[in-house]
Amino acid sequence: MPETNTFLAPHTPVSHPLHGSGQVIVDSGDAVVVRFGGEIHSVLRSELVRARSLDLALESGAFDDSAEGLLRASALAIRSVNDQWGVFSRSRVQLLPHQLWVCHKVNRQWPFRWLVADDVGLGKTIEAGLVLMPLVARAQVRRLLILAPAKLVPQWQKRLYEMFDLRLQMYGREIAKASADFWGVTQMVVASVHTLRQEVSEGRAEASAFLDAEPWDAVVVDEAHHLHADDRTGETLSLELLKEMERRGKIKSLLLFTGTPHRGKDHGFFSLLSLLDNERFGPDKDPEEQLAALPEFMIRNNKAKVTDLKGEKLFTPVTVESREYQFSDAEAAFYDTLSAFIIDGRAYASNLSGQAQTARMLLLIALQKLAASSIAAIRSALIKRRDKLASVAENARATIAATDQPETLDDAAVLDEEASARLLAELMDGEVARLEELLDLAEPIVSEQKIERLVELIVTDLPEDEPVLLFTEYKATQALVVNALHARFGYGRCAFINGEGKLENLLRADGSYGPRSSTRETAADDFNAGKVRFLVSTEAAGEGIDLQERCATLVHVDMPWNPMRLHQRVGRLSRYGQTRPVQVFILRNPATVEARIWDLLNAKLERIQAALDVAMDEREDISQLVVGLSGPSIEVMFAEGQARFGADSKPAREGVSTWFDQASATIGGEDLVKSVRNMLGNVTRFDFAQVGNNIPKVDLPDLERFLKLELERQGKRAMNREDGMEVIAPDEWRKTDYAIAKRYTGLVFDRNAPIDRKQAPTRLIGIGHSLLDRALKESLDREAFLARCSRLKVPLLITSITDEITGHGQTVGRIVVGACRLADGTVEILRDWELLKRLNLVGAADETLPSPQAAGQQLTDLAQDLIIHIGKNARELAEGMTRPSVRGEVLLVPEDDDD
Template sequence: MTETPALAAGIPVHHPRHGNGRVVVDMGATVVVRFGGAVEQVLASEISEIPSLYSALRAGTDTDPIDALIRAQALSIRSVNDQWGVFSRSRVQLLPHQLWVCRKVIQEWPFRWLVADDVGLGKTIECGLVLMPLIASGRVRRVLILAPAKLVPQWQFRLKDMFDIRLQRYVTQADTARGDFWATASMVAASFHTLRDDRRGARQRLLDADPWDLVIVDEAHHLSVDERAGETLAYSLVSELQERGKINSLLFFTGTPHRGKDYGFFGLMHLVQPDLFDPEHDPLKQLSQLSKVMIRNNKATVTDLQGQKLFKPVNVFSREYQYNNNETQFYRTLSEFVIDGRAYAATLEGRAQTARMLVLITLQKLAASSIAAIRNALRKRRTTLANLVGRSSESVSLPDEEQATFDDLAEAEEALPGSVAVLLMEDEIQRLDELIALADGIARETKIERLLQMIGEEFGPDEPILLFTEYKATQALIINALHRRFGFGSATFINGDERLDGLDQPSGSAKIVSQPREHAADAFITGRVRFLVSTEAGGEGIDLQERCAVLVHADMPWNPMRLHQRVGRLSRYGQTRPVSVYILRNPQTVEARIWDLLNAKLERIQAALSSVMEEQEDISQLVIGMAGSSLFNELFSGSEGLSGERLGAWFDRTTSTLGGRDVVETVRELLGSVSRFDFQQIGKDLPKVDLPDLERFFTQTVGRHGRRIFRRDDGLEIRTPDDWKARSYTLRDKYEGLVFDRSLRGANAASRVLGIGHPLFDIALDDAHGISARAASVDGLGGPVLILAVEDEVTGTGSLVHRLIFGVTEKDGKIEVLRDWELLQLMNAPAVKGALCAGPVTEDAEAVIERFKEAFDAGLSFHVPMLRRPRSWPEMLFLPSEAR
């Protein structure tokens, strides 16, 4: 009777009850096997050996070398993508910092991260890169993306357009007690503003729904908590989902995580990682933990794959104008009106005073935008007061800036003066009549005339220009002026409710025009219009850098954060020209003087921080976010009537905390504690492969099923192999126009790009992993190549990437280690192909394996620093055909 040879340590085996494992030691009648995290001693008769390199060598059977090459390619492809997401079929050029964010986030499972990248660095791309390998591996099946209401459609559109990830948008009409929306929806984009309220039971139905594999929150600073005011409804929604065990992994995005109060910041971080952060504990002791859960990259440091900086500094220019006599008289009279209104409000208390101050501040904001905007408000207010005097209400408010979008606030401000009947002074109606008469006497605004002059003199006739303003009345004024000067149809608009009143027509009439923001953006990007005039709605979620590099601030908002977001529409990856920003300002106005003082102060803060930071970074966004909107409202509204030295002294007192030691120290400590992309450290590890590197694998895999791929003008054409169709009902009989090209645009482009995530490519990858080939001889190799799989012996560590692939070869007598993407490049080399004559590998194959493995294991912890207790297993062996 022939004795069964002992099973070597590491050989993979299967047990009907314990599953797959690896041999620890063969004891004859029993075998000690590691099954995941457990070690069991089982009967030798109960286990069966899984095909492996060892079994292939023992059998000595011939292997189809093409099959072996295909399997090696598949192993490499999956290993690369599991770490970096680089083969996700996104339709955007992937950047090193985005790949790094993906790798950083998915190193562990479940994960908890807050990504606080600068505007324009591609958070949607980072999100898609994280999602794609998780979805492809089946680890993520239920995804919930929470965002402000007006960004939800953008998330749905972009993930479909760039990654073909299809989200179901949450709408209140679909969510009823009978409709059971959450029972059927598994990949959802929803507004946390919509779900935070439980008047219709929506919040409770979400809380009762099945757990989510991954919850993603955009603009996560809306999840705020205050020491005195408590939690916002959005914060409590996410908090309760966590407490109920409904969130497995969590990913936050926000450009301004710290809003000026440590309590609120660490309250947000408590949501991210409850065991590391607590707003009640000492902030300084918690900062050292930030690198474990918080990422921030900024435009000053991100690079392309060659290490070249991606972003150039933005060029800012001021263009001045002065009021004419009629405008000067109007603004002087309006200033007196505001000052008198403040004096009257000062005699009141409580809500009565607050209501009047809010209306006065709003009038100042509107006046700073345009006479058209303030005139509309004054007329509506005059009508309201005439009809409702004696029935006034002191309950006046605007949306909470923490919860509403900038456009929501602007629309509320335009409506506010005319919607409330509180008297600002005893003779207000008479004073309003005077102001309206002065405004009506101004036929053309100097600011608009200066704007048209600047465009005509400084730019060529085909230069596309993006213009920003806060209010729709000013937006209509600018578009009408552009149409008169440069032709009807030369300008279009974006605003919050996608409609604009008072647009002049060629016939001479005026009407309301409705237009989706996507249509307006497309018309501008494709060159059908030259000008795009946007309110703050265009400052979020729309990328315009492909064609435009000129931005004009037609008015200056009181909150500087809006300027940062505006510029972010153009200063982002894909911009091929230096961005030029133009500011229209009247140096005689108090707003212009406040802006001068504010900019000077921010420059001093920047200089102070730059002197103590290792990396150069524009910190204005963080500092402004920490200051809060109330400070800027006080700055601009409270300065009315001040000038010269009095204004400067008042400004210094009011902004004493802005850029004070607490702010500077907080920003420095915050930025010094987070994780960030550094090309010098990780550039060498970045995979230098992309979708085209998948083509050889795909064509060979299809070919082994007897199918030919035809190359047509629009891409590849293939009839799906029958056994693939039998395994997946989602596959079509025939595919046309398939490409390995991220730059594809046009109809159905997302479904034509091949990569991981496309059902046809995914089944090809699964099919290749099932190939039994383990050893082969091939032509074109300079020496033997051993492929090793590295796994973590310690389970339960949360490691998501638990299996990595490496190649080991020998060149000029020196052993070299190939990373997975380098191994794929080798397998793709034109010279490497199956040997013309099949035959067994050489008898010294085991000696090669042991020598290569020993050399690799000597530096094992260096090769796989993310694994706690790595162990390598020989997976495949290739020998040059001449070595047979």
């Protein structure tokens, strides 16, 4: 009943009919100031009830049920460690220290604002899931929006469901039309940022519904470098979309992912960061002050630093080797003639101005890229161009419409391939005749030396049946490779991936040729399962597909002019789960200007790397960052180099070198090295040597004993079967929780268990599984504070640490710590995961023994001493709390303890 006379000391546990459980801050008589979770209220003393607590239990000397005390202690430890680290999330892949650390770092405050710029292949989807799952489990995140490039939207939906049982609805215009109020009723959504930005820019009704919907508790953005701004052209539509959401107060927490946050200019980088805090970041603010603030907002981990739980590095350096080939006489004649055609086209375009000149230059670059891929690729484009030019009037003109930045690298490749079809204006007088000449030279070339060298490489350099991932830039070259592999190694040994999911003129089993279709998912699954030996892909597999399960060999059949694509390609294999060193082969013709430019570029990148190594405390792979910053400049350089020297199949080395030094003067200069050093020298990053001891050494198997004990308490027994654990759910649970099934079979606590992905949400036990979540709730609600346990040598105190200072947005409101005084008088402090390990070795007391005598003063004094000791270490134990306060939760004493 309400306590009206007794003085309520600070920290006294109380309950209130409206606000629930809380702790007294100050008793001022009729009114009492109480902290209820993250809120503080002044309430009438008459409305408060002094809740049962460890203090009351020690005061009365009454022991609670042994099993209930052990269960409550275990539940407190489980919830604490998962809230901080997400370690009990039901990911199907083994969690890594840097991923757990990212979760720990981001979830220290609520709401959070972070940019995560990890290397490709370090598990951004897992990091996102680890951050979100604890928040979803305790209903802190109810409305969730994930924005990604359109082609990656299905992948985000699939992986978050399979790994974490997060069920997101994909947004599409047809889906929205079928729903009366999609944005109002759908709580968890994954959508294409391109689709949404287009709807907003066009003023569609769907956009109004989106922008007027309730705020999102958390927004996650993949490939966030598309939220870009330029000091000349302004902000991209994607950045404008996010800023409009911010202006309307629609984003509570924001998590950005990108491997290349800095795109060459501080203006764009600081514009991106302004989404995290527009008071501290922005292109008009002091750069030095912004860089100094980076550790609070930006995380970056690279492959050179990440480790397993033992501190062993996960990734070995990728080895890259070249395999050379030479043109045949017929190929050399074709390339020389094509180079002359390109040079004449550039000369003609240089006399034009404005959009007419830009359009023709873009077309010429597209043709140069096609030629560098294969004769089959350029021949296909030339045929299409000749036929279209012949069908239009001599004065036909068309322009290439200005487009926003492509969403993915594959989108950019598609634009390249379609360039010649979009522009019908002639490049020069008599172009059709010139095209006919080129096609006549290409006609007799049915076997290309590059493809023959590729087959030779596979036969002589690789073990028999070694899986191989091959990349081409264009579909015509892709078809050439697929046909060659089928002809040499047998039909059906090769799959392909491209943006359209279709290839023309493919060899069939009966020797005929025809079209063939294939989806990204089917091709990747067949390759990973070993159904095919080869997978040939355009840039469509350069992003968003994991191919490391069996394959450790990659071949660049042709080299992209945007070197960032090389890093994306290798990232399909050099990622967590790869068990072998990755080897990469490059096919190159040393007689071409393209190969010479690559040699000079690599040499320059090595010099930049050496300069950065001197300037930084930790080594950071500069190549991907430099090409990320300078990608467009490098593409232009390739085009100009081939145009200048391409007519000579053996250009003078000195001439190309001199030109390259001038053309690449702005790539990797002192300003770039300074920008990279300043950015990466200020970010927050995982370091196993510093934080490895704090990384939880627990996993899903550490939950099994707790769940079995709680089920036993409910009168149900978990039976171990060959395929996993079988459970009949308690009737009371099923009556009050519709998500709980009557019977569970095949339950497992092993992430690596051989279970079907579709069954994982119901069979893999972890936080988020309805059965375990209900067991935790039952145990946390138990009023058990003082209990005796077997297999316990000394009393074990379980405490919670909370922050007395409110308003700082702590995401993790309570951190659980254990402590005991050892026989030699020293105090052992156990972090939450260490505490769980200890509790899993403790047993409930034998209830058939006589009831224990009342607790003595000695136990009260011991508990107080241990609380004081923990308090002295609270700032270290509860990182980020301003004024940590320690409270005793449960005291477990040995079964045979007489005190």
